[in-house]
Amino acid sequence: MATAPKDPAPTIPQGTAYGRGAQHAHDDLTRVGPGTPMGELMRRYWQPVxxxxxxxxxxxxxxxxxxxxxxxxxxxxxxxxxxxxxxxxxxxxxxxxxxxxxxxxxxxxxxxxxxxxxxxxxxxxxxxxxxxxxxxxxxxxRERYGLVWAYMGPPERMPALPRFDSMEPLEDGETYMAFDNSLGSHGDFKGPEVVPYSWLHMNDNVMDPFHVQVLHTTFSGTQFVREFEVMPRVEFDEIEAGVIYQAHRDLADGRHVNRVSTWMMPNVMFVPDVAMRPGRPNGIGMSVPVDDEHSRILMAMRVPADARDRPMRGLEAENFKPWHLRTIEERQDQPGDYEAQAGQGAISLHSEEHLVTSDKGIGMQRRMLRRALETVAAGGDPPGVSFDEDAVVRVPSGNFFG
Ligand code: FES
Ligand SMILES: [Fe+2]
Known part of the structure; x- marks a missing residue:
């Protein structure tokens, strides 16, 4: 008499969500109130308000x-x-x-x-x-580039308000236009003025060239320009008071572009033109902590003097719909930086991160920030502060075609 086949031994499922370790964030980088190490570091630089x-x-x-x-x-x-x-x-x-x-x-x-x-x-x-x-x-x-900047640190250590060669001099017919409402606004387009997450989320994003290919181009459709469809070859380098990446792409039309982006201590970004126009970037951005769980993205740009009457660049895209008018489903279909960064939570759980090769720039930023925390704790001035009112900081960013 045939015997019924035995059930195979049950396999033990691996890697389930049960029993995960304790969660924590990098408090040393994300806590910014008075008296915290990062709060003191941030207060050693002029911050736009x-x-x-x-x-x-x-x-x-x-x-x-x-x-x-x-x-x-x-x-x-x-x-x-x-x-x-x-x-x-x-x-x-x-x-x-x-x-x-x-x-x-x-x-x-x-x-x-x-x-x-x-x-x-x-x-x-x-x-x-x-x-x-x-x-x-x-x-x-003080005021510069259309922004009001504040120095909230110890008065005897007040540095010069920095100047950047990407922002000055203005080219013929240009003026400064500044934004303080995080996702930008123009006419109908309104983003949240303050975003409900740590300043570090946007700061990490600056040295993350790969999300431009994924999030902004192939996943959500072309949010900037199609040139970003090509996955870049990237090199990261430390500079005196920051980190840069060079993202090389061989474009379909035979051209080669090296897109150089710069992050400077402690929260400053110089992102090259997202429409891939050649040359130096036309703006500066800062991810400014509002508190531990909120931040404000401020930007100043060099724009043609008549630009105030035109939509912001990039917002003319066919598929563009003002953020505040989008449904949750539309935001799921085409998530952008806001969705990705808010999705990390109010303060990301760094204990759950798995940083890999493509995150090398983020690791470099965080190490530089931590070295600066030590410098300030030891009584020194952090990198990038200058007491020379006439000094102009060189910004290596730009779209360089060859
Ligand atoms: S509370 Fe009296 S003058 Fe302000
Ligand atoms: Fe982005």
Missing amino acids: LASRNVTTRPTEVRILGEDLIIFRDGEGRPGLLYPRCMHRGTSLFWGHVEADGIRCCYHGWKFAVDGVCLEQPCEPNPHACRPEHRQPWYPV
């Missing part, structure tokens, strides 16, 4: 590096960045009124200049004899 055109006589609340502040422009055009709680009895200067020489608190009328100096205490017997210690906490601000 808002586009100049959005700093007006209407006080505005801004959050940067985990600090809530008030930004405004006095009646004579000077930008100011103050701690919001009035030093008298603590109401917010958000409710203040701006005058020619400062901002007046709504409650009892103390008036502060953009550098925090108290100009008037109208309820006091001698309203103009403010005591010197009655100074509203403030941060130095």
